[in-house]
Amino acid sequence: METLGMIINFIAVLLLIRPPLPLGSKTQHFKWEVGYAFRSPDCVEGLVMGINGQFPGPTIRAEAGDTLHVELTNRLHTEGVVIHWHGIRQFGTPWADGTASVSQCAINPGETFVYRFKVDKAGTHFYHGHYGMQRSAGLYGSLIVDVAEGEKEPFDYDGEFSLLLSDWWHQSVHEQEVGLSSMPFRWIGEPQSLLINGRGQYTCSFASSFIVAGSNTTAGRGRQCQFLGHEECAPQILPVLPNRTYRLRLASATSLASLNFAVASHKLVVVEADGNYVQPFAVDDLDIYSGETYSVLLTTDQNPAANYFISAGVRGRQPNTTQALTILNYKPNPPFKPPPLPPPVTPRWDDFDRSKRFSLKIHALAGRSPKPPMKSNRQIVLLNTQNTVNGLLRWSINNISLALPATPYLGSIKFRLKHAFDGAPPPETFLANYDLMRPLANPNSTIGSRVYRLRLNSTVDVVLQNANAMKENVSEIHPWHLHGHDFWVLGYGEGRFVAAEAERHFNLEDPPLKNTAVVYPYGWTAIRFVADNPGAWAFHCHVEAHLHMGMGVVFAEGVDRVRGIPVEAIACGSTAKMRMASNDERGQELTRD
Amino acid sequence: METLGMIINFIAVLLLIRPPLPLGSKTQHFKWEVGYAFRSPDCVEGLVMGINGQFPGPTIRAEAGDTLHVELTNRLHTEGVVIHWHGIRQFGTPWADGTASVSQCAINPGETFVYRFKVDKAGTHFYHGHYGMQRSAGLYGSLIVDVAEGEKEPFDYDGEFSLLLSDWWHQSVHEQEVGLSSMPFRWIGEPQSLLINGRGQYTCSFASSFIVAGSNTTAGRGRQCQFLGHEECAPQILPVLPNRTYRLRLASATSLASLNFAVASHKLVVVEADGNYVQPFAVDDLDIYSGETYSVLLTTDQNPAANYFISAGVRGRQPNTTQALTILNYKPNPPFKPPPLPPPVTPRWDDFDRSKRFSLKIHALAGRSPKPPMKSNRQIVLLNTQNTVNGLLRWSINNISLALPATPYLGSIKFRLKHAFDGAPPPETFLANYDLMRPLANPNSTIGSRVYRLRLNSTVDVVLQNANAMKENVSEIHPWHLHGHDFWVLGYGEGRFVAAEAERHFNLEDPPLKNTAVVYPYGWTAIRFVADNPGAWAFHCHVEAHLHMGMGVVFAEGVDRVRGIPVEAIACGSTAKMRMASNDERGQELTRD
Structure with missing residues (x-):
């Protein structure tokens, strides 16, 4: 049973690693239905807003120059909906930006709206709801644009993973919205869980042996998670081969949390930010704020007999949420083989100087980005x-x-x-x-x-x-x-x-x-x-x-x-x-x- | 403190008893805003959908022939809304019937729709949401139409009370809707509480001394309620004087429950059903189904030294919800003086013959209702x-x-x-x-x-x-x-x-x-x-x-x-x-x- 789960998991992830073959057509068609479903994103059941029954929504994979044609039908019962294509500039199609009250009317229940737009340049993006607080309800997914056929990225890698980061509350989004608009004011509080590709663990930790009293760096509730791999809240494992280079595409759809991302024992070389190439620089971890995306290159140059924790923890606010964890799984180790080293320690939440130093490291890659005008009007x-x-x-x-x-x-x-x-x-x-x-x-x-x-x-x-x-x-x-x-x-x-x-x-x-x-x-x-x-x-x-x-x-x-x-x-x-x-x-x- | 609560309660109820003075104008104007608020209708906090911060919504009191002009603004964040005026026929104004997808588009957040219509005949009515399951969220209120000035009802009474009956769930309406539309199907289950004018008691009973083991006729959780009278979930007491006749206007806005209504030791004379006069008949209790309204006359002919329980309990489905209770308060007894007699026992839920006998007792009042055509087309x-x-x-x-x-x-x-x-x-x-x-x-x-x-x-x-x-x-x-x-x-x-x-x-x-x-x-x-x-x-x-x-x-x-x-x-x-x-x-x- 465990073996089957592992195999399924491995196949699922392989599908993520390999971009589909280049499409003959330059227009990709999607038929999407937005609706609520009962899910357990962090092992606790609640309503999530998904697409075609999936949470997070389906990953879109396109090539620069493609036209996306998304027929979006609203299957909610009383709520309008829109989807914003975060990072896509919508040249010539401002009505397809998916921002209620700005670019379009909310799509009413039972209605269909066609988002048709061009993805004009390569980059790591995502999409999400942009009406009320529907992003917080789980309405988000990955949108990856590859370079056009014949074009080349300014760096090499052997495989890639998309990690969409988010935070999750057990209180409904409606309660959150009403609380924020109430007298007396009711703050939403810190998230119950952090999710990687829609998966987190609230009721258990799969790093419980590393829990340090008084520390928030390892996941909580004390109990060790027992996953077979097929569970809705089982982490999505990242299977890798030794001595290869992988591209991790990170996107933060969080509602509140500023995150610090790290892979134990591994350096990360930052090569892309918000869909634009940057001058490569190596770090042990990186800060990622809600709305940002990064690509980092990771080389599997560590002891291949071990697995390693991948973590995302809260920064910028006094954290009250355990780290999101998953595993860098050096094959042929079993995916859930416990890493011998603890998860990375998230840097102190209020060490803003550290955060600023990271921000200042980001520079455009020479020759691949337009320069700014020297003066503003x-x-x-x-x-x-x-x-x-x-x-x-x-x-x-x-x-x-x-x-x-x-x-x-x-x-x-x-x-x-x-x-x-x-x-x-x-x-x-x-x-x-x-x-x-x-x-x-x-x-x-x-x-x-x-x-x-x-x-x-x-x-x-x-x-x-x-x-x-x-x-x-x-x-x-x-x-x-x-x-x-x-x-x-x-x-x-x-x-x-x-x-x-x-x-x-x-x-x-x-x-x-x-x-x-x-x-x-x-x-x-x-x-x-x-x-x-x-x-x-x-x-x-x-x-x-x-x-x-x-x-x-x-x-x-x-x-x-x-x-x-x-x-x-x-x-x-x-x-x-x-x-x-x-x-x-x-x-x-x-x-x- | 208790005395103050009692006085406030008494004044509040007096306001309900006395219809306002006849209005000079024949058009009544209302400005309403629909929004969610945190309330404790049955002593457990949750979101309710209210109007102008009130739950249930404001009572409308009009005279036959009046025009109502209700400017309804939707202050929900992502949900549309409509209001149906249940029992009003909307002659000449079918767009004002307030039924989403039938008579009008749902009103979008931030938008205002004007319901303008005539209330052409006297009767006991109510209003409620008619989009998705928003009635279940608490969007309802009373709508009472008095006879036009100079006209007379075919019965006499000294005072009146409006009792709007409903059932209440702790699960959100969104969860209910999604569950009903899910595979596997998730039934909403029986309500947690029954409410009278938006008030019930889930966590306590104020008739706990009468709880009989294995019986569902008295409210549950064992604990005796301690009310001062101002609590959101304190029952609304009905203060009466001995040897008077009162009109009780009953309306059932329940989502699911068929109810049986009774007042301990008192006969009820049915005089109106769904806004139409009926041939008066006396009963010990009456069945009222969702969507129905009745007027009953009650004469305060019992021992004036005591208070008496008023109850509404579930029929027609195997009940799993405690009775709604309030008190007929013979003045000058204190409102919360415990009644010496237990609440009425709700008849067996599946005694349908009993229910049918009640239905068959209802006949139009001669001379006050049109007769049906003898043939149909x-x-x-x-x-x-x-x-x-x-x-x-x-x-x-x-x-x-x-x-x-x-x-x-x-x-x-x-x-x-x-x-x-x-x-x-x-x-x-x-x-x-x-x-x-x-x-x-x-x-x-x-x-x-x-x-x-x-x-x-x-x-x-x-x-x-x-x-x-x-x-x-x-x-x-x-x-x-x-x-x-x-x-x-x-x-x-x-x-x-x-x-x-x-x-x-x-x-x-x-x-x-x-x-x-x-x-x-x-x-x-x-x-x-x-x-x-x-x-x-x-x-x-x-x-x-x-x-x-x-x-x-x-x-x-x-x-x-x-x-x-x-x-x-x-x-x-x-x-x-x-x-x-x-x-x-x-x-x-x-x-x-």
Whole structure:
């Protein structure tokens, strides 16, 4: 029985290692149904939101230049749904970005929406729900784009694994959403489990022999897991041969957790970040924030008689969740042969200097990335503050807490609807005398739906400015994700961003291109991008609860140039009403007698 | 502290007793927001779906002839919502019936829909969610229509109370829905608690001194409740004066439970059923099925030194839920003064003869109700069977299990859309050789969305035919509710309905007018109505889980005559697409390049 499980596991993983043969066709078709199912992702049963009965959703494997055609049917009973293709820029198809209230109407139960878009360059990506907190419900999967036939990656490897990292709560997403919007406020708390490819262990540990009293570095509950391999919460083992090089594709779909990833006794060479090549550098572990992806190369140069633990542990917040674990299984050892060495120790959660040192190691690979324009046309400084609005705890950006409108921006901007959102321009910066180091003296903020209108093809600098939260001496980490664009990360700094001083130290030589960047406690992060993609695009903290609490903004550029919005993308709210109330005979009939 | 609670309780109930003064205006305006909140309806905390923070929703009190104008805003995060005004016929406003997929599109999060309709006659009604299983989530409230100024009821009373009865689960509605749609099937089980006006006691009983071993007639968990009166799960006490007559308005919003209602030591005189006057008759207790309402008169003719238990207990299914209890509080006794007598004993759950005897006592009040036409133009026999469809457990009607389409019937019929639902006529009856007394030999059935098209102003007989379910020797009770009409209940019978025989015994003299009628195990129930209300109308089992599993049909009559459908009611699905794809310039732009 155990042998059978092992074989199945091995075959399953082999399928993951080998990319399918190049497809003759350049368009790939998928028929997906989103629905809930009862599953035990961490050995505890609950509802998960899956696709075609799978959790995580099916892995998409494409080649650069392919067109993906995903017919998504909503099989939920009362909830809308959308899917965001995280890292895909959607040039020419802004309605396919899958962001409710921004790029499209939520797909109603029973309805089908076609996501059709081109994956224009190779990279490690993922996809996930982007309505309410449905990502937290488990609506995510991997999206891997290989180089086009005949093209070559700037590094070699013998095999690869995709590891999609996430965090998991036992409380339902509806309870989480309501708690966050309640008076008194109810925080979601730390996750019960961390998952690797949708698998974790809450009720047992398969490294229990290494549990150190008072330590959170090994998984908890004391009991040793007994897996045959086919269990829903059995870790997915990574089978490798000695003296080979493997590419690990990491993606973090976490709702909250910043993670540190490591493989015991093995170096990791970072070669890709957010779908862009970076100058290779070796590390013992790496930090990965929600919304980020990395590729690392691992060489199986250790004692092949042993297996080794692979771990992901919480950083950036005081951890209360055991590490996610799986095994690097040197064949022909049995997959579950206990590693003789303990799992890697996750670095201290609040050693932010260590985290910053890692961030600063990331540079674009020369010759494989465009360089940033030397100057920007506009600088927008976004101060994040924790506020109360009408008694509710919220996050605000320049004193406005984002509340997404019922009508998606793409349609309401395109058709110049007056009342679908607040048309006033949001603030470009914050007050010069604002004290970043203390809680707000007067925390009252407003709810808003304003849009930063960007001139098409202009170069925009955005500075994320962190500050003290509501509580004294607390400033949190926020990973910000930009839709529709990659951006260059020009620099990180401490305290207040002072342009004249900071800009002298901007990295304009080899800044990494990313779509997600973190702002450290009490610090700032400066990014630059070219607003060259007509559409409406969210830019937001990728912590699901923080976005729910208003931590985001919306950019829009060249929307008047957008052509071909499918009717289904805007068949709701004010755009539906405006376009349905035409003047033909039927229209007359529809107005009240 | 106790005294304060008692006073507050007393004042609160006084407010319920006294109808507000007649309004100068004939239109009442309400602004409602639907949202989830954490509450403890039965002393156990969970999410409830409420209105303006209230659970149950606010009571509406109107006069016959009033127009209600309810601006309903959806404050849920990802779920649509509608509200059905149960018992209101919606003459001329079929889009205001609040039935998702039938009369309107679900209202999306952040959107507002205006329900504007006339309450044309006096009666005891309620309102509730009608999308997915949102009624089970707690979305319901009372709707009481008094006689118009100058009119008189055909009975007298000194005061009144509204008692809205419901059942409550600790499992979330989402889990319930998914379980019912899963393979293997997961039944919701019996409710954890029964609630009176949203209040029950799961963790304690306030009649614990009467608990009899092995009996389910008194509330459980053994522990005596200690209430001050202000607790969310404290029962709402009914304060009365001796030697007065009170009207108790009962409405059952249960998801599953058939209930028996009684007041210890007191007779109940039934005077109203489903908003129609009936010939008064006295009983010790009455059965009330989901979807039904009754008014009973109670005279406080018992020993005024005591309080008395009021109870509602489960019938029709093997009960596993303790009685709902509250107190008839003869003033000046303290409200929580323990009654010396035990709560009423709920009659045996499977004594269906007793239930039928009660049903047969209900007759229309002479001179206050229209009589039925002596003949019908059409007879539709609806056999209900429990089936499997593609491995899923479903309920079917004449072998079709209802799956509601994404586009509401009202719009798709009005605009003659070809593919919004299955246009074929559903079967008028079932096979003559079908064996009602056994499980189906071949239980395969189909999912469908067909509509019974009724000729406007024709008289239609519908026979509900019960049968054996999937399990041997099981046939369940089903209370069927008709939207948009009252119907006459012409008769009940055992076994197979044989028209020639049965019709000779139809009550055409004084059949009660109702909107909900029960069909007993292995029996049939015959109803008659005039299809005089242009619109599309659901007719379905009011057991929430059964409707979810397909137990319903749709009637439509005179839809071509419907004028003035508000655009918001049909701004989804195929009606939105059809009407948005007009030929003007903008329309051109919206089609794909």
